Amino acid sequence: MEHIRAHVLICAGxxxxxSGSKKVEAAFQAELVKKGLDKExxxxxxxxxxxxxxxxxxxxYPEGTFYVRVQESDVPELVETHLYKGRTVERLLFKEPSSHEAIPSYNDIDFYKKQMRIVLxxxxxxxxxxxxxxxAEGGYEALGKALETMKPDEVVxxxxxxxxxxxxxxxxxxxMKWGFARSAPGTKxxxxxNADEGDPGAFMDRSVLEGDPHRIIEGMAICGYAIGADEGYVYVRAEYPLAIKRLRIAIQQAEELGLLGENxxxxxxxxRLKIKEGAGAFVCGEETALLASIEGKRGMPRPRPPFPAISGLWGKPTNINNVETFANVPQIITRGAxxxxxxxxxxxxxxxxFALTGRINNTGLAxxxxxxxxxxxxxxxxGGxxxxxxxxxxxxxxxxxxxxPEHMLDLSVDYDSLIKAGxxxxxGGLVVMDETTCMVDVAKFFLNFTQAESCGKCTPCREGTKRMLEILTRITEGQGREEDIALLESLAKNIKATALCGLGQTAPNPVLSTLHYFRDEYEAHIKDKRCPAGACTNLLEYSINDTCKGCGLCKKACPVEAISGEKKEQHAIDQAICIKCGACFSKCPFKSIVKG
Structure with a gap:
């Protein structure tokens, strides 16, 4: 029997x-063979x-040493120093920006020690x-407990x-949702x-499916037992090939062990579980549109009631939850409500x-x-x-x-507090923005997404979001009108009140919240024809002041030759040619180029 003295865990999400982890893994395999450590x-x-x-x-492991940004070229040193000689490679350890102290264990890193990981x-x-x-980590204990010691009503x-x-x-x-489905009449x-996850920058569900697919299977099986269902579907977007692959493997393994299937x-x-690959339509995140897609129809929402718990997939009572919801269930059953x-x-x-993205030091999943x-x-x-x-x-x-905005940084992150704040x-998408971000442009970005993803079934969403997007585009291009703010608010409120599904009803939220907290930026765009963040290129103008030393770096950086001037003399920018790319601004060492 082989004696394994060390385990190398490589992230393959x-x-x-x-970022190259497959190359890192291949390099480890080769280097271990080279050093004669492949059996250990x-x-x-x-x-x-x-x-x-x-x-x-x-x-x-067993030390639990946590190495970051490991590249293929780092592997020989890791094998030689850590696995062969038993010493830590300090240059590959994480260092907190505040202290620059190398931290060997991930448990001591702020990113991890301030989390509470149940789903993850x-x-x-x-x-x-x-x-x-x-x-080995307690998987399927909850399913066993539910089947052996609890009645379906007790699980609910x-x-x-x-x-x-x-x-x-x-x-x-x-x-409550499970209770509705359980009490609905019918034997099927x-x-x-719902693993559709269409939000820009969101990758929570994908990561759970890739990293712990059996947890979702167990949660769904417990739900099936609780409501009286014998069949389930995981609706996952086709853009998640790794998640789909691992989910298929997990389903097959669960069937082989008698954890899925008959008796x-x-x-x-x-x-039994099946996988339905979605085509990537954002609207299919809405329950009734998702069900239509599984049935082979175009993914479009329908009026409710009846709700899916009464009449869902193929007209039968159906319970729909997302990946993270199901992932919580096994722990609730095992450890108690x-x-x-x-x-x-x-x-x-x-x-x-949360998927942490944007202008922050530590992007990732928390x-x-x-x-x-x-x-x-x-x-x-x-990390700020x-x-x-x-x-x-x-x-x-x-x-x-x-x-x-900033003054709401101390807001409690919970359902009711966030709704109250707009x-x-x-x-779970969380995008952080800094002072260089234009909030009008942000509203336009998100509305552009929802407008493009609208299924077009109802007029308020189909036409209303298009009109709002036209207004926002006009404002960011310097063509805003005095009445635009009132018009945006009126359109937003009407769409929220009359759109058919959740996509349309919530589509105006980014506009309403930015109007509420950053109205001054809208007014600056409209009245002063100025973008305070300097992000809207149509409202920008670069000029060179008299602190210019004539070094010529800006001139070399300009891709359209809009800058002229002799060496050691003040340069000038031809506004008719300038494409406002900002290359000159970023290259000037004397801060002589003004953006305004």
Whole structure:
């Protein structure tokens, strides 16, 4: 029997793979053979570890040494120094920006130690393609407990008691939703997992499916038992090939072990899972549009009621939750509703996973208890703003969410507080913006997305968002009119009140929130024909002041030869030729180029 003295865990989530982790793994395999260590050291591919900014990530056990930004060229040194000689390669350890101290264990890094990982507990720590590793971490204990010691009604009540709310955006009580489906008449029922995840910059569901697919399967099977369903679908976008691959492997493994299929664990309960690959339409994140897509129809929402719990997939009672919601269920059943309800706030229980993106030092995936403040997330976990710039706003809730300003950094991150502030939890996208961001342009970006993704079924969303986008475009191009702000507000309120589905009803949120908190920027664009952030190129003008030394660097940087002037003399910019790219501004060492 081989004696394994060390394990090398290499992140093989989509983020690290794109940064070269597969090459790192191949280099480890080759170097271990070269050193004769291939029988003593085992390499394990894991899912996303969350610290995407620092990938590719490598953890070497039993020491648990955490190496960041490991490249193929670093592998010989890691094998020679760490695995052969037993010494740490300090240059590859993470260093906190504030102290520059090298930290060997990820548990001591602010990004991790300020999190509370329930959904992400296994991600980055187990091989997602090996069911035995999931079982070794307590996997499928919850399913066994539910089937052997609980009645379906008791499972529903336990989920109700936990206070778990849907993590897909709406925040509807999960147990109540399960109860509706359970009590609906009919013998044929379905469980559906919404893994469509169409928000720009969001990758929470993808990472969980890639890193811990059995957790989703177990959560769905428990739901099937609770509501009386024998069949389930995971609706996942086709742009997630790695997630789909690992989910297929996990389903096959669960079937082979009798954890899916007929007579699961000799309980008499039958449950099968299928995967439906979606084409990537954002509107299919809406429940009824998603169900239409599974049925082979065009993904368009329908009026409710009837709700899916009564008449869903093929007209049968159907329960739909997203990936993160199902991922919470096994822990609730295993550890109890009281344990789960002790985390978070009075009305928002448990944790929430966020995809941290934007102008921050630590982008990645973070799971935090409900009730944490925005400041703690942005400055404690995400490491603050890049380049020491000033925080301006955070967009939370994706295209349907809102933008919150600096004075709301201490806002509690929970469902009700965010709604009251003009934003929403959404599925967990969190985009941080600094002082160089134009809020009018941000509103235009998100509205452009929702307008393009509108299915076109209802007039308010189809035509209203188009009119709003036209107005925003005009404002950012310097053609804004005095009446535009009032018109935007009127259109937004009408769309929210009359659109058919959640996409249309929430599409105006980024515009309304930026108008509420950053109205002065809209007014500057319209009245002064000026972009305070200097981001809207049509409103920009670069000029050279008399501090110019005539070094010629700006002249060399200009791609259209719009700058003239002799050496050691003040240069000038021809405004008729200038394309406002900013190359000269970034190259000037004397700050002689003015942007205004």
């Amino acid at each position: 989509t983020g690290c793979v794109s 050291v085992k390499i394990i591919e894991t899912g996303c570890h969350g610290f995407c900014e620092m990938g590719p990530l490598v953890i070497i 507990a296994n991600c980055g720590h187990i091989n997602p393609e090996d069911v035995n590793e999931y079982i 009540e336990e989920v109700k008691k936990s206070g778990l709310r849907g993590r897909g955006g709406g925040g509807f009580p999960t147990g 029922k379905y469980v559906v997992c 699961i664990l000799n309980s008499g309960f039958n449950f 009281d344990w789960y309800a002790s985390i978070g706030t009075e009305k928002s229980k448990g944790t929430k996973v 799971e935090v208890p409900m009730g944490i403040t925005m400041r703690e997330i942005i400055y404690g976990i995400a 703003i890049q380049g020491g710039k000033k925080f301006k706003a955070v967009q939370i809730g994706g295209p349907s969410g809102g933008c919150l 934003a929403m939890m959404g599925s």
